[in-house]
Amino acid sequence: MHIGIVCYPTFGGSGVLATELGKALADKGHHVHFITYQQPVRLNEFNTNIYYHEVRVPTYPLFDFPPYEIALASTMVDVIINHDLDLLHVHYAIPHASAAYMAKQIVKQKTGRNIPVITTLHGTDITLVGKDKTYEPVVTFSINESDTITAVSQNLKDETFKNFAIIKPIEVITNFVDVSRFNKKPIDAFKKVIAPQGEKIIVHASNFRKVKRVDDVIKIFSKIRNVMPAKLLMVGDGPERFVAEELARDLGVMEDIRFVGKQEQIEEILAVSDLFLLPSENESFGLAALEAMAAKCIVISSNAGGLPEINIHGKTGFMANVGDVNTMSDFAISILQNEEQLAKMKIDAYSHALSFDISNIIPLYEKIYQQYCRLDPCI
Numbered sequence: 001m002h003i004g005i006v007c008y009p010t011f012g013g014s015g016v017l018a019t020e021l022g023k024a025l026a027d028k029g030h031h032v033h034f035i036t037y038q039q040p041v042r043l044n045e046f047n048t049n050i051y052y053h054e055v056r057v058p059t060y061p062l063f064d065f066p067p068y069e070i071a072l073a074s075t076m077v078d079v080i081i082n083h084d085l086d087l088l089h090v091h092y093a094i095p096h097a098s099a100a101y102m103a104k105q106i107v108k109q110k111t112g113r114n115i116p117v118i119t120t121l122h123g124t125d126i127t128l129v130g131k132d133k134t135y136e137p138v139v140t141f142s143i144n145e146s147d148t149i150t151a152v153s154q155n156l157k158d159e160t161f162k163n164f165a166i167i168k169p170i171e172v173i174t175n176f177v178d179v180s181r182f183n184k185k186p187i188d189a190f191k192k193v194i195a196p197q198g199e200k201i202i203v204h205a206s207n208f209r210k211v212k213r214v215d216d217v218i219k220i221f222s223k224i225r226n227v228m229p230a231k232l233l234m235v236g237d238g239p240e241r242f243v244a245e246e247l248a249r250d251l252g253v254m255e256d257i258r259f260v261g262k263q264e265q266i267e268e269i270l271a272v273s274d275l276f277l278l279p280s281e282n283e284s285f286g287l288a289a290l291e292a293m294a295a296k297c298i299v300i301s302s303n304a305g306g307l308p309e310i311n312i313h314g315k316t317g318f319m320a321n322v323g324d325v326n327t328m329s330d331f332a333i334s335i336l337q338n339e340e341q342l343a344k345m346k347i348d349a350y351s352h353a354l355s356f357d358i359s360n361i362i363p364l365y366e367k368i369y370q371q372y373c374r375l376d377p378c379i
Contacts, residue, residue, distance in 0.1 A: 001369055002031045004079055006072070006100065007091040009040040012207060013287040014122035017152070017175055018091040019043050024178075024362050026050045033079055037068070041264060053079050069095040069102075076103035080115055087116040087372045089365075090146075093125040094135060097142035104145075116372035119146035121170070123284030126160050127305075128211075140164045148368050153306030156284040171368070174309070175285045176361035179353055182294035184271040191272040194258070199229040200336050203273040203297070205266060205288045206280075208238025213302075216279040216325050218244050220300070222251040223329035228336060232257045233273070235266060270295035274342065275332055281322050283307050290356055293317075293349035298342070300332050310356070316349040 003025060007018035019042035022032040026049035033051045034040060043052065055075045057066040076099065079085060088103070090096035100117045107115050125139070143149060143160075149170045151157040157170045195201050202221055206212040214234070221232045234244065234257060241259065248254040263269060270276070276292035278301040283289075285306045289299045293310070299317035301307050302324075313319045318331035335342050 001086045001373060002033070002084055003369065004033045004035055004076065004085045004088040005091070006035045006076065006088060006096045007040065009036045009038045009043075013175065013285065014092045014120075014125075015040055016042055016287065017122070018089075018120075020176070020178065020358065021089075021362070021365065022050065023047065024358055025365075028362070028366075031083075033083055033085065035072070035075055035079055037072075044264065051083070069099045072096070073099040073102040073106070076100060077106045077110075080107050081111060085115065086374060087118060087369060089118045089120065089369075091120045092122050093119060093139050093143060097146060098138050101142045101145045116147040117145075118148045118150065118368060119143055120173075121149065121151045121156055121160060123152070123156060123282075123305075124211075126156060126163065127282060127284060131163055136164070140166070144168055147372070150368070151284075153285045153309050155306035155309065159284075173361060173364045174356060175287045175290060176356050176358045177287070177290050177294045177353060179294045179350075179357045182267045182270060182291055182353075183350070184267050184295065186272045187268065190268065194233065194272065195231050197229060199231045199256075200224075200275070201273045202230055202232045202275050202277060202332075203235060203269060203292070204232070204277045205235035205263075206238070206278075208236055208240045208244070210240060211281045212238075212240070213279045213281055213323070214240045214244040215247055216323065216328075217277050218247045218251065218253070218257075219325045220277055220279065220329045220332060221257070222248075222253045223325070224332050224336065225253050225256055227333050230256065230336075233269060234259045235261075235263050235269060237261055266291065267295060270297050273297045274336060275300060276317075277328075277332075278302070278307070279322070279325070279328060280304055280307075286310055289317075290353060294353040296346040296350045298335065298345045298349050300328050302328075310352075312348075312352060316345065316352045 005022045008015040019040040026032045026047045035053045037055045057071040090100045097119045150173045152175045204217045276297045276299045283305045299311045302322045303319040320327035
């Protein structure tokens with residue numbers, strides 16, 4: 001099939017999933033066309049079945065804000081017609097679903113074709129941004145105009161029906177992980193550099209927004225550090241980094257923390273880590289936690305949103321209420337002090353991650369695509 005994928009090209013979960021999905025589809029023989037404003041960060045290898053189309057937004061003095069949605073819709077139309085796409089798969093409702101609706105109408109007028117649109121909802125496009133009264137009517141309309149709607153967790157599906165007047169069914173197809181990519185043997189020399197005295201290695205990875213509660217990460221680590229030698233790696237960047245750094249200095253643990261920025265090869269970091277912290281205020285799924293499990297790293301998280309769907313309390317890690325730093329710290333200290341239980345839970349976390357392996361999820365998307373396939377047979 002000839003598939004158009006529209007996504008954000010950044011390190012966020014929706015962009016990562018969309019890119020990995022496209023790469024997997026290309027490996028299976030499909031022709032995949034990425035349509036976005038810059039090359040996705042995970043699109044870092046050559047594949048003859050992958051095409052990239054950059055959305056260019058001309059700037060004019062008339063516009064205070066460049067009209068990206070219009071430029072995106074126009075680029076979609078160009079790619080659909082000139083590359084004879086079978087369908088569009090748009091990730092994140094804003095503004096991709098509404099731009100896809102516009103492109104669909106233009107293509108229909110120009111060619112008579114009714115290009116199918118699959119919309120995948122990822123999280124804050126529903127739980128945060130989409131609920132804003134400025135965007136809600138357009139978000140609701142464009143989702144309902146999609147031919148198929150999917151959500152990455154049951155929690156997100158429930159939230160969508162709760163907050164929007166959606167009249168179509170939503171199919172849950174969870175986020176996924178390429179377990180083979182994260183099942184890496186720890187590099188001893190790398191681990192020695194991070195923890196030269198054999199300290200436990202704790203990791204947090206996010207975009208450092210308020211919803212990620214990075215201040216709680218620092219507080220939890222401080223309590224761990226008061227009991228045992230430990231190091232914390234803060235992977236990513238964002239508006240709350242300064243807050244985290246200041247808090248770490250105030251608590252006297254800054255010397256045991258490294259802010260390592262955005263990392264494309266996070267699997268190397270996770271491979272040497274013991275515990276992953278994700279105390280988020282909300283997570284529609286928690287892809288970062290799943291990647292940690294695939295790397296045999298247990299997870300201490302909040303019980304918000306879709307996290308209970310992947311982090312099995314007492315098996316793959318532990319959960320507590322949002323903001324309950326003391327309980328999360330107690331869980332972390334208890335498991336880090338019990339080497340036998342820690343080793344068992346790492347294996348259990350990995351085993352659970354296998355159920356979310358990319359090989360199990362890609363066929364679910366292909367099944368949806370097949371409904372709109374014009375060719376017989378259609379690969």
